[in-house]
Amino acid sequence: MATSSDHNNTIDATDIAIIGAGPAGSIAAGLLRQYGHSVTVLEHQHFPRFSVGESLLPQCMEFIRQAGMQESVEAAGFRFKNGAAFACHDKTGQFDFTHKFSAGDGTIFQVERDKFDQILADGAASQGADIRYGHKVLAVTTDTNGASIEVAAEGGQTYSLHARYLLDASGFGRVLPRLLDLELPSTMPSRTSLFTHIEDNIIEGAFDRDKISIHIHPQQCNVWFWLIPFQGRCSVGVVAEDSFFQRYAHLEPKERLQTIIAEVPTLSELLTKSRFDTEIRQISGYACDVKNLYGNSYALLGNAGEFLDPVFSSGVTIAMKSAALIAPLVDQHLKGKPVDWQQEYATQLKHGVNTFRTYVEAFYDGRLQKIIFSDTQPHDIRAMISSILAGYAWDKSNPLVAKPEARLNAIYELCNAS
Ligand SMILES: Cc1cc2nc3c(=O)[nH]c(=O)nc-3n(C[C@H](O)[C@H](O)[C@H](O)COP(=O)(O)OP(=O)(O)OC[C@H]3O[C@@H](n4cnc5c(N)ncnc54)[C@H](O)[C@@H]3O)c2cc1C
Structure with missing residues (x-):
């Protein structure tokens, strides 16, 4: 196992290094510990930390269960979710996930990600993963024998970590795509999202709090809003192509978001008594892709690989699926057995991503x-x-x-x- 007491100019070694303790990194860490490998997770931030991506899909429960984290997720008191409801002008459409074609869980939760990601990371740590918060990956070299990782710890210390295998789960940090020249422009147009958390004060029964509520702009069908209920509060946000926001550029972020929401009666009528009491955040140009999802002794998970679009809340599901696919393959590799990374990882993962891609494109x-x-x-x-x-x-x-x-x-x- 790696030691982490004093990293200054020392060389650590681990079986598997993982960059990032988001859902992809923590699920991968938990699963790989089950095979008995040493796992070191390098996480740039300190938890709890904010993250966008709060509406989970029921498919996630399978991966949470496999990673041994179901009990702690269920005990956390997150808001129950059983479907998605869409509204545009006078039209509505509802999907109840318990009435679905596939076998498997039909319900899940809407989660404040600071709390959720902490629970997953704690779950991985309790299974023996060495999670190093405040450790930022600066540089990486890889070859067929493994990866050498340059890490900056806090206080100006730097050290090298050698891993027999490296997983990049750095999300929008996109560490390996940047360092190893793997970036590929996404085929999706560049979109921006403006979002916040509110004290919603929505009248009891005015909307179904068991579902994510998606509102489409009545005049522009490619502009949409999410309303994600938590316990007593909501996450609300708008997504549109970057150019849409130009006409609101003179407004302060809070007024900008409220002005855009006011254009959408299905949503604004719900939020008449809401208090916008939290920082407004903006994220732009998040769609991304890579030339390859794997290489010599490394693979990319979750958003470090590809991110399509938030409209169907598929990001965390894809992140966890990538972790569930990669864990047995890394185990095989470390035991000296051959792995067909293209067939067994990239092609498998891409199949579901491409299904979502079809639906995202058809939505817009x-x-x-x-x-x-x-x-x-x-x-x-x-x-x-x-x-x-x-x-x-x-x-x-x-x-x-x-x-x-x-x-x-x-x-x-x-x-x-x-
Ligand atoms: C507007 C918007 C709305 C969204 N809504 C949803 C939703 O409702 N549901 C959903 O499922 N998904 C949603 N997503 C997508 C979701 O946010 C991501 O897909 C998901 O968080 C990806 O998980 P991950 O584990 O790959 O990366 P992340 O959750 O981003 O975790 C990556 C971690 O890596 C760390 N890191 C980065 N760089 C370094 C470094 N150099 N060294 C060490 N650590 C590093 C970061 O600190 C971070 O903790 C949304 C995305 C956007 C843009």
Whole structure:
């Protein structure tokens, strides 16, 4: 096991180093400890820390359970979630995740990420992962024997860590994509999100607090809002292409967000008594991709690989899925057994990511919105869509996952004809 008492100019060694203690890093750490390997997690920040990405999908529960963290997540008192509700002008569409095609959990939670990420990281630490908060990865070299990592600890100390295998779970920090020249521009347009937490004061029963509420701008179908209920408070945010925000540039962030919300009656009528009492945050240009998800003695997890778009809350699910796929492969590799990283990791992961991609693109070009707001779909088709929205984007027994684009277009034609 690595030692971490005094890192100044010393060389540590570990079986697996993980950059970042977000959901991808902590789930990977927990799973890899189950194989008995030493795991060192290098986390730049101190927890608890804020993170965007609060609406989970039920598919996550499988990975949380596998990593031995179900009990602590369930005990935390997070807000129950069983679906997604969409609204645009006078149209509404609801998806109940318990009525889905795929087997598996149909419910999950909406989580304050500072608390949630801390629980996962504590879960990994309790299984023996060495989590080093305040340790920032500065430089990396890799070859077939492993990775050498230059780390800055607090107080100006730096040290080297040698790992037999390196996982980059650094999220939007994108450590290996930057250091190893792996960046690839995303095919998604650059979007911006403005968001905050509010004391919502929404009248009891005015909306279903068991669902994430997605509101679409009545005049611009590619501008949408989330309302994610917690216990007593809500997360609220708007997403649009960068250019949309230019006409509000003269406003202070709080007034900017409130002005944009006021354009959307389905949302603003819910929030008439809300108090915007927390810092307004903005994030731009978050869609990203990489040339390759793996290389000599390393692989990329979660957002360090690809991030598509927040609209279907798929980010944490993809992050956890990548961790669940990689853990047994790293174990095999460390035991000297051959691994086909392309087939067993990249292709597997990409299948679900590409399913989400089809749905994200169809949401913004309006095809999926037509389907969501149609009340003529047969029950089984709605259950198949529900499965994807619940995160089961890798379940190839679902015809909509097996052939996402072709089947989605067929449903769209059906809805258009009716
Ligand atoms: C506007 C918006 C809304 C979103 N909403 C949702 C949602 O509702 N549901 C959902 O599932 N997803 C959502 N997402 C996506 C979600 O935020 C991410 O997909 C998810 O957090 C990715 O997890 P991760 O573990 O890959 O990375 P992260 O959670 O980002 O964790 C990465 C960690 O790495 C650390 N790190 C970075 N650089 C270094 C370094 N050099 N050295 C050491 N440590 C480092 C960071 O401090 C951080 O703790 C949203 C994204 C956006 C942009």
